[in-house]
Amino acid sequence: MMSKEVKISKIIIPKLHEAFNDTKHTHLIITSGRAGTKSSFGAIRETYKTISDDDCSIVVMRKFHNKLKKTVYKEMLRGVKRLGLDKNKDFKTTISPMEIKYRKSGNTIYFTGNDSIDDTKGMIDESKPIKRVVIDELTEFFDKGDGEDELANIEATFIRGNDEDFQMVYFFNPPKNPNAPVMKWLEKMRKRPDVLHIHLDYRDVPSEWLGKKLVESAEIMLENDPKMYRWVWLGECIGLDELIYYMFDENIHIYHEDLTPEQKQRMGEIGIGIDYGQKNPTVFEAFGIDYDSQLLRGLDEYYHNGREDGQRSPSEYARDFKSFAEGLEKEYNRIISWVFIDPSAKGLAEEIRRLMPDLSIKDANNKVDLGIGRVQKLLTFKRMILSSKQKELIREMGLYEYDSKSVDRGHEAPNKTNDHCQDSTRYLVMGVWKKIKNLLPATERE
Numbered sequence: 001m002m003s004k005e006v007k008i009s010k011i012i013i014p015k016l017h018e019a020f021n022d023t024k025h026t027h028l029i030i031t032s033g034r035a036g037t038k039s040s041f042g043a044i045r046e047t048y049k050t051i052s053d054d055d056c057s058i059v060v061m062r063k064f065h066n067k068l069k070k071t072v073y074k075e076m077l078r079g080v081k082r083l084g085l086d087k088n089k090d091f092k093t094t095i096s097p098m099e100i101k102y103r104k105s106g107n108t109i110y111f112t113g114n115d116s117i118d119d120t121k122g123m124i125d126e127s128k129p130i131k132r133v134v135i136d137e138l139t140e141f142f143d144k145g146d147g148e149d150e151l152a153n154i155e156a157t158f159i160r161g162n163d164e165d166f167q168m169v170y171f172f173n174p175p176k177n178p179n180a181p182v183m184k185w186l187e188k189m190r191k192r193p194d195v196l197h198i199h200l201d202y203r204d205v206p207s208e209w210l211g212k213k214l215v216e217s218a219e220i221m222l223e224n225d226p227k228m229y230r231w232v233w234l235g236e237c238i239g240l241d242e243l244i245y246y247m248f249d250e251n252i253h254i255y256h257e258d259l260t261p262e263q264k265q266r267m268g269e270i271g272i273g274i275d276y277g278q279k280n281p282t283v284f285e286a287f288g289i290d291y292d293s294q295l296l297r298g299l300d301e302y303y304h305n306g307r308e309d310g311q312r313s314p315s316e317y318a319r320d321f322k323s324f325a326e327g328l329e330k331e332y333n334r335i336i337s338w339v340f341i342d343p344s345a346k347g348l349a350e351e352i353r354r355l356m357p358d359l360s361i362k363d364a365n366n367k368v369d370l371g372i373g374r375v376q377k378l379l380t381f382k383r384m385i386l387s388s389k390q391k392e393l394i395r396e397m398g399l400y401e402y403d404s405k406s407v408d409r410g411h412e413a414p415n416k417t418n419d420h421c422q423d424s425t426r427y428l429v430m431g432v433w434k435k436i437k438n439l440l441p442a443t444e445r446e
Contacts, residue, residue: 006084008048015204016041018196022167025196027189029170033235034218034443035210036200038171039072042134043079049132050100050107051085056165057128058109059158063140065113072136073098073111114145114154129162138172142181143411151185178237179410201234217441225380240412242401244372244422247379253397255297256388266292269337269435270299270328273364273428274321275420276345281305282317284324285393285424288332289435296378296429296436298386300328301393303421318351325356340364340431342423364427368414371426374433383439384429393421 012020019028020041030038046058060072077100080087087093092101098111107128133154135141141150151168159166174183189195207215222229225247230236259267268289275283284302289295302324306312312320325336336359341349343363353361365371378384386394399418406413414422429436437445 006082008044011082012041012044013037013200013205015198015200019198020045022196023165026166026194027168027170027192027196029186029189029195029197030200031172031174031186031197031235032200033173033202033231033233035202035205035214035233036235037205037209038200039075039136040078040082042136042169042171043072043075044082045079046109046132046134047076047079047083047085050102050109051083051090051104053107053131054105055128056107056131058107058132058134059130060109060111060134060136061154062113062136063145064115067137068098068111068113069095072134073100076100076109076111114141114150129165130158131162131165132167132169133158134169134171136171138170139175139180139182142185147181148185174231174235174237176231176238177240177407177410177412179408180237181410183237184410199235203234213441214443217443220441221380224382228376228380240402240407242404242407243398244400244402244414245376245379245397247376248397250394252382253379253385254388254394255385263290263292264332267297267332267334269432270332270334271338271340271428271432272325272328272336273424273426273431274339274341274345274348275424275427276314276317276342276348277306277420278311279307281392281420282312282348283392283420283424284321285390285421285428286324286328287425287428287432289432294383294439296384296432296439298384298390298393299332300324300387301390301421303392314345314347314351317348318355321352322355325359336360338362338431340427342366342427362431365430366427367430368426371430372414374429374437375426377440377444378429378436381440381444383436390421393425396421 008020009017019030022028032038046060049056050058060076062068062072077087077093080091085091090103092103100109101107141147155168172182186197190197202210202218218229218233221232227238228247231238268291270286270288272284272286282304286299286301288297288299290297302320304312329335339359339361341361341364343366349361352359375384396418400422401415402412403415
């Protein structure tokens with residue numbers, strides 16, 4: 001069957017040996033921190049099922065179709081290789097439709113998203129019973145879907161006529177918030193006799209499988225931010241501090257001295273994030289990529305509060321921006337590389353373009369949770385520092401909090417106060433992420 005002899009016990013970790021052969025439970029739930037090997041386990045297990053059972057098919061799901069090819073499909077092909085099989089000789093693989101078919105028996109692994117209720121209709125294999133449904137990144141089904149109801153519908157769709165040899169398999173990394181809907185679901189599921197739940201972390205994996213660099217990355221985070229380490233690497237629900245950037249330390253993350261002329265000359269690309277308000281503050285936060293120090297370095301700040309200091313029109317703010325940007329260009333002897341602006345501030349963007357037609361101005365990516373996570377990474381690994389000139393941003397670092405009621409509901413969101421400098425900084429970080437992520441350890445670059 002396999003082109004070379006492969007011992008399953010040698011390619012999955014001991015903690016998962018029980019789960020590999022489990023047929024007693026209708027539901028298998030595997031949670032982990034980073035590098036817990038649950039994805040590779042799933043690929044090996046389902047590929048083995050495909051080649052060892054003469055009469056079965058398997059469905060592998062993500063919430064969204066556009067995530068399939070680069071994640072579960074790619075991982076399943078790795079599973080084929082780990083089992084010593086030949087992808088081309090032993091299997092027929094197609095992208096449209098996305099399937100992996102074992103040539104000898106005709107058993108097939110189907111891949112689908114569940115963007116809508118119609119996506120799984122018609123997937124019932126009339127010739128081969130579906131014996132496994134694997135749901136990867138389960139949290140997405142709760143954050144962006146109907147959660148428990150959606151899972152129940154998926155199970156009902158595929159279990160019909162096959163309740164003796166059928167299993168739902170779920171993989172996910174627990175969120176920070178223990179009140180998150182997926183954790184409430186897990187709490188209920190663990191009380192059922194037909195559920196097997198196993199939690200893993202990288203310490204369960206032989207260090208030679210992970211490599212020295214990965215283990216070092218975990219240890220660096222443990223040293224810099226033990227709480228974040230427990231979530232990222234151990235997969236614990238650490239809870240949410242109301243203060244979002246709790247890792248910000250004025251003694252570490254602020255520099256007071258002016259840069260030397262030589263340092264200014266060597267500064268890399270400069271970008272500016274803009275958050276616009278009429279009565280609320282309008283903010284420009286400028287950062288440069290300091291390749292010498294391997295930092296995203298805060299450079300300067302503009303802050304005008306319309307409610308307290310008098311409202312200004314978009315054209316007035318555009319003139320202020322022109323002066324702000326030209327001052328930076330003169331000081332650092334380089335042009336501004338990028339500007340990322342509040343997507344709702346179309347009028348201000350047009351006014352700035354009119355005054356500075358050669359400037360690259362882009363709508364900011366306003367994915368709040370992702371942006372916050374990226375800023376947290378930069379702060380945790382000391383790859384982002386602020387200038388003492390950024391007084392309002394520094395002030396907000398100590399005030400920017402999650403709304404406590406949203407945390408209790410399990411769908412945390414920041415308070416819409418003390419967030420204007422934070423928003424403009426997040427816009428900048430999101431915009432230049434492809435450049436600055438390389439300042440971080442390799443495991444933190446997503």
